[in-house]
Amino acid sequence: MRFVLASASPARLATLRAAGVDPEVIVSGVDEDAVTAPSPAELVQALALLKATAVANALIETVAAPTLVLGCDSMLEFRGHALGKPASVAEARQRWHDLRGRSAVLHTGHALFALTEAPGGRFASPEKAKVAVASTEVRFGRPTDDEIEDYLATGEPLNVAGAFTIDGLGGWFVEAITGDHHNVVGLSLPLLRAMIRELGYALSDLPRNGRGPATS
Numbered sequence: 001m002r003f004v005l006a007s008a009s010p011a012r013l014a015t016l017r018a019a020g021v022d023p024e025v026i027v028s029g030v031d032e033d034a035v036t037a038p039s040p041a042e043l044v045q046a047l048a049l050l051k052a053t054a055v056a057n058a059l060i061e062t063v064a065a066p067t068l069v070l071g072c073d074s075m076l077e078f079r080g081h082a083l084g085k086p087a088s089v090a091e092a093r094q095r096w097h098d099l100r101g102r103s104a105v106l107h108t109g110h111a112l113f114a115l116t117e118a119p120g121g122r123f124a125s126p127e128k129a130k131v132a133v134a135s136t137e138v139r140f141g142r143p144t145d146d147e148i149e150d151y152l153a154t155g156e157p158l159n160v161a162g163a164f165t166i167d168g169l170g171g172w173f174v175e176a177i178t179g180d181h182h183n184v185v186g187l188s189l190p191l192l193r194a195m196i197r198e199l200g201y202a203l204s205d206l207p208r209n210g211r212g213p214a215t216s
């Protein structure tokens, strides 16, 4: 079986590899600004589906073996707003001044297609995908103004949804989470496992990279 990660995210790729999976990466390149939704949780699901559908459609005519295609999208919900990657240092600074000492929810949308060689439609119809969201509450610490400036100077906050990482330089300022850790990084392994099984496959069907035992 092929497992295609429709994401440019190094964090998602690293999460899958550490979990023993050997994914292929095909970046979707979709315009994320073209999508709106009534809530952050619905928005990340719509964006994940957009990314996965674009890559599935690019593959559908050459599928020669069962192929899973996964798209994801992560955003931080704070005061009802969906916060993706900050557009500027000034925006990242303001976010940290707003977030410190408070809690927010990191939502990651997941969309998974199972393409088979069975002849069928010449396109991957979105309704055939499994779509779901995992949500993790994040309680932020209280970085000082100087610590915020030092963190901004690393450049990391500009490249990640919510302007923070839990497993990187932002870890100093994440006090606690309620929910799945990897979901904050960008991909929920238990949710993905459930979606794979809902499509009739097992973890042992995934292409493995030699880490850890094959599990069924």
Ligand SMILES: Nc1nc2c(ncn2[C@H]2C[C@H](O)[C@@H](COP(=O)(O)OP(=O)(O)OP(=O)(O)O)O2)c(=O)[nH]1
Pocket (backbone or CB within 6 Å): 006, 007, 008, 009, 010, 011, 012, 027, 028, 029, 051, 072, 073, 074, 075, 085, 159, 160, 161, 162, 164, 165, 166, 167, 168, 184, 185, 186
């Ligand atoms: N390592 C790490 N990365 C994080 C964390 N929180 C968010 N991110 C990253 C994961 C994703 O690469 C990025 C979220 O942005 P998107 O969901 O739009 O994905 P991205 O644009 O990176 O790639 P994609 O749109 O999927 O091709 O932020 C974290 O706690 N740790």
